[in-house]
Amino acid sequence: MLLPITFGLPPVSALIMLAGIYYGAQYGGSTTAILINLPGESSSVVTAIDGHQMARQGRAGAALATAALGSFFAGTVATFLLAVFAPPLADLALQFGPPEYFSLMVLGLVASVTLASGSVVKALAMIVLGLLLGLAGQDIYTGVPRFDFNVPDLADGFDFVALAMGMFGLGEIIRNLEDESQRSLVAAKVKSLMLTKDEFKAIIAPVLRGTVLGSFLGILPGGGAMLSSFAAYSIEKKISKTPGRFGKGAIEGVAGPESANNAGAQTSFIPMLTLGIPSNPVMALMIGALIIQGITPGPNVVTEKPDLFWGVIASMWIGNFMLVLLNLPLIGIWVRLLTVPYHILFPAIVAFCCIGVYSVNNNTFDVYTMALFGVLGYVLVKLDCEPAPLLLGFVIGPMLEEYLRRAMLISRGDASVFVTRPISAVLLFLAAAALVVVLLPSVQKTREEAFKE
Amino acid sequence: MGFIRNPKDVLSGLLFIALAVIFGLQTQQLAMGTAVRMGPGYFPLLLSVLMGIFGLIVLINGLRFEGDRTTSIAWRALILLTACTVFFGAAIRPLGFLPTLAITVFVSALASQKFRLTTALAITVVMVVFCWAVFILGLGLPLSLLGPACCRGSGRSPPSPCCCRSPSACRRCRR
Incomplete structure (x- = not known):
């Protein structure tokens, strides 16, 4: 929602601000999850399970402090990892040819499917739809307009901001207005933020495990925060001596996933900053912001824009620190803000969407585009098709086509180039493997359970 | 609803197929080129066909497996x-x-x-x-x-x- 505000800022500040909002949301999501059982982000869904139970038992303060400390620790470690590993990875990325890039994007897209809840085939179809929408506009090689349906405004393709705000802003609002029965907001009182010694001991191991897990899963394309938190929760539950306590206010169930999602959120910057490939829809948004700022994300960012690269990394750590400082004292205010009823809130969101989309290009056509995608987004959500893969496809679409064309030019039309070059072959193999794994019946069952929780 | 077991899947399958047809027809006005020198229409047509196939799978699944009913529309x-x-x-x-x-x-x-x-x-x-x-x-x-x-x-x-x-x-x- 805040994307348009960043247009007026210099690139470094813009990216830092977006990054700040992103991991701020990761953290803020846990606050609401714990206090009112309303996860602000998909990745804090698991935090709500045990966190809210703790709050019910009057230990909201302890749960919040755990989330804050875990996030801070994980954030610090993951930022460090990012600083250490991103530059060498960018060097490696410079050796990538078009076939490798193509395969890597295929892997990223497939991996994102494995995370979408619901039908895998539908998610695949949504990606392809996103890719097609992304191709609209002038062809880069020949300048021929494509998919413009004879509308001159479509010569540059669909506007990214309009599409994203329509799908996620308007579409989501319409869906929320379907069922307005009051959500029970049991705002729990926050007593003491201090942890007892025993609690502190109990969270050290889960925080460490969560951090390691999240850091690795975050790097994988399509991985990121959500998968990390789900994985961390199930691991904590598995190795716990008393798995029965989970779901009834186990502090480990807050510490593990919270650390993991924060670590995952930070390390998911690695593929974006070094390869220019978004690993999740939020990263896709951020790439959109970078492109609007005139920066092409990719391996060259590290060498050509060192101030941007290191600025973001430094800001992450400071941001993490600030979040701990800011959030804990302000929790009372957040809770009060959250109790603003939705029917008062949503007209404001509609207005922000309209102004935001219009002001990007001062173009009324973009506002109509947003309305169109709002309707489409609502219809798709009604049909259990998740819009997130579509957005990812939309951003990747043009890149995917470009690299495919280049790869085919180099190989003189021989499609086997994708399997004969080693790195590309490995990446495609991973993509195929990921697809096979999600389609296995046993995995599908556990997946369904994981999303039900 | 007779042989329609999962209306949501059937509808989304149809939607995907319809969109695939629309996009596919649009690509007919574009130069295809060859695999070596792809024209502007090559990749989009490929994707349209792919989406049509996915849509068909979703549609068939919707006819075969039981699913939730569609809920009322706001x-x-x-x-x-x-x-x-x-x-x-x-x-x-x-x-x-x-x-x-x-x-x-x-x-x-x-x-x-x-x-x-x-x-x-x-x-x-x-x-x-x-x-x-x-x-x-x-x-x-x-x-x-x-x-x-x-x-x-x-x-x-x-x-x-x-x-x-x-x-x-x-x-x-x-x-």
Whole structure:
């Protein structure tokens, strides 16, 4: 929602601000999850399970402090990892040819499917739809307009901001207005933020495990925060001596996933900053912001824009620190803000969407585009098709086509180039493997359970 | 519903197939090229075919497996919100920022089943003031507060900054 505000800022500040909002949301999501059982982000869904139970038992303060400390620790470690590993990875990325890039994007897209809840085939179809929408506009090689349906405004393709705000802003609002029965907001009182010694001991191991897990899963394309938190929760539950306590206010169930999602959120910057490939829809948004700022994300960012690269990394750590400082004292205010009823809130969101989309290009056509995608987004959500893969496809679409064309030019039309070059072959193999794994019946069952929780 | 076991899947399958056909037909006007030198139509056609196949799979799954029924559609929200977004696009230039925003916010507030006149008016006022402060004063967006359509009748010249695009309708621009 805040994307348009960043247009007026210099690139470094813009990216830092977006990054700040992103991991701020990761953290803020846990606050609401714990206090009112309303996860602000998909990745804090698991935090709500045990966190809210703790709050019910009057230990909201302890749960919040755990989330804050875990996030801070994980954030610090993951930022460090990012600083250490991103530059060498960018060097490696410079050796990538078009076939490798193509395969890597295929892997990223497939991996994102494995995370979408619901039908895998539908998610695949949504990606392809996103890719097609992304191709609209002038062809880069020949300048021929494509998919413009004879509308001159479509010569540059669909506007990214309009599409994203329509799908996620308007579409989501319409869906929320379907069922307005009051959500029970049991705002729990926050007593003491201090942890007892025993609690502190109990969270050290889960925080460490969560951090390691999240850091690795975050790097994988399509991985990121959500998968990390789900994985961390199930691991904590598995190795716990008393798995029965989970779901009834186990502090480990807050510490593990919270650390993991924060670590995952930070390390998911690695593929974006070094390869220019978004690993999740939020990263896709951020790439959109970078492109609007005139920066092409990719391996060259590290060498050509060192101030941007290191600025973001430094800001992450400071941001993490600030979040701990800011959030804990302000929790009372957040809770009060959250109790603003939705029917008062949503007209404001509609207005922000309209102004935001219009002001990007001062173009009324973009506002109509947003309305169109709002309707489409609502219809798709009604049909259990998740819009997130579509957005990812939309951003990747043009890149995917470009690299495919280049790869085919180099190989003189021989499609086997994708399997004969080693790195590309490995990446495609991973993509195929990921697809096979999600389609296995046993995995599908556990997946369904994981999303039900 | 007879042989339709999962209406959601059947509908989404049909939707994907329909979109694939639309996109596929569009690519027919484009040069295909060869695999070595792909024309603008090559990759899109490939994708359209792919989406058609996925759509078909979803459709068949919908016929084979039991699923949830579709739930009722929020027509009121759908229509009102779409309408006020389109209105915003259409009115922002001729009417100007303030009236357009006020109407957009008020109409969108109607979409809620919990609509009450007093709260809706209150939101409208708060939002107009807030947006004016943030977007015009704070961020300095180049939007005219009142558009040419508002000044024409009154004979007053439109307030600055005036950035309307139809100079013939606007006194300030005519100068």
